[in-house]
Amino acid sequence: MKTLTITLMLGLALTAHAADKYPSKxxxxxxxxxxxxxxxxxxxxxxxxxxxxxxxxxxxxxxxxxxxxxxxxxxxxxxxxxxxxxxxxxxxxxxxxxxxxxxxxxxxxxxxxxxxxTSYQYALVVPAASPLHSLDDLIRTARSQPGKLSYGSAGIGAGGHLAGELLALMSKTELTHVPYKGNAQALADILGGQLSFTFDTIVTAVPHIRSGKLRAFAVSGPTRSSALPDVPTMEELGYKGFHITxxxxxxxxxxxxxxxxxxxxxxxxxxxxxxxxxxxxxxxxxxxxxxxxxxxxxxxxxxxxxxxxxxxxxxxxxxx
CATH class of the missing domain: 3.40.190.150 (Bordetella uptake gene, domain 1)
Incomplete structure (x- = not known):
């Protein structure tokens, strides 16, 4: 019994010593x-x-x-x-x-x-030339013309896709998802006007918002983004519980x-x-x-x- 106790104590001591030396390689x-x-x-x-x-x-x-x-x-x-x-x-x-x-x-x-x-969120953006001027405009159009409005994402299950699905569920609208093989392609098509809107990462959207090529209606997190302090959250616009980060x-x-x-x-x-x-x-x-x-x-x-x-x-x- 004494031998077992000593062995256990030695093992614990060696483990503690290894942790103390970490990292040694x-x-x-x-x-x-x-x-x-x-x-x-x-x-x-x-x-x-x-x-x-x-x-x-x-x-x-x-x-x-x-x-x-x-x-x-x-x-x-x-x-x-x-x-x-x-x-x-x-x-x-x-x-x-x-x-x-x-x-x-x-x-x-x-x-x-x-x-x-870190944590980062998404911005709901439209092309600068879009006839949509607010989230309310977007929802009204989606309700009157089901499936007409398209949005892109980096692929099925990407954050932008899930944000779009959550918007469709909460607003009871039909939105057309266009999956791409990466965010760069989706961003190129929203800039080119081939998509109605998208939830783009703030990381990539901010330069185009600041240059005037995109307009932002909302951000997807529980609080406003420090990079876009003037853009309201989805929750502020009436979508309580809309948190995609x-x-x-x-x-x-x-x-x-x-x-x-x-x-x-x-x-x-x-x-x-x-x-x-x-x-x-x-x-x-x-x-x-x-x-x-x-x-x-x-x-x-x-x-x-x-x-x-x-x-x-x-x-x-x-x-x-």
Missing amino acids: PVRVIVPYVAGGAADITTRVIAQKLSDRLGASFVVENKPGANGMIGTDFVAKAKPDGYTLLADASGPLVVNPSLYEKVPYDPVKDLVPVSQL QFQGILAPAGTDAAIVKTLNDAVGAAMREPDVVKRLAEEGGYEIVAGSPADFARLIATELDMYKRLIQDANIRMQ
Whole structure:
């Protein structure tokens, strides 16, 4: 019995020692998207700060595919030692589990939240030459001519698509969704007038709103965007409960030592408060910095899993 007790105490001491020394070698940060996208840009900013703060290299690796599921699954099945992390966004964590018939990971059981990084929302925009001049105009037209108004998105299940479906449900209208293979194509067609409207990310919409090429009727989050302070929320315009936002955050494989998670959370929180990080992310076009506790991030994931499950069911969205 004494031998067993000593062995257990030794094991606990070694675990604590390993956590104290963390990180003692390079850390892989997996981004489940192509290089150059929103999640990739944010991750590279933070990875450099973590390298500076924790004294080991945080190396960003892109593992895109299957709407972010390949890279997410890779981390979910990785060794939980703190040396393989996931820099993910909303889609793979809270949308895909309801959008797809089968997902190879469980976002709650297979991953442990470290810290949310950012939140961003969408702007409901129309081309500058559109005959629509308000959200009320848009809804009146949609009701009088069902299916006439078209909106684009980066694809089925993308944030812009889900925002459009939520608008159709809440306004009891029929809107025609046009899925693209990426946000750039949808943005090009709204600028060219081929689409009636779209919910574009504030990150990409702001430059065109400021230049006068697009007009914004509303933003999709619970509060106004700091990048578009004069544009009301959907809720302000009468659509109570209309909240569609996207988040980015850091997660680790389930079973990662709590001391390591705390070390990472503390470092991320400090990095996200640095003035140059705040300035850089603001300049990217409207990211809201949200670096809270692991528990805060876990609650967000649970809440949005439930919200998107209900929306996807109510809108009868299916992957084709």
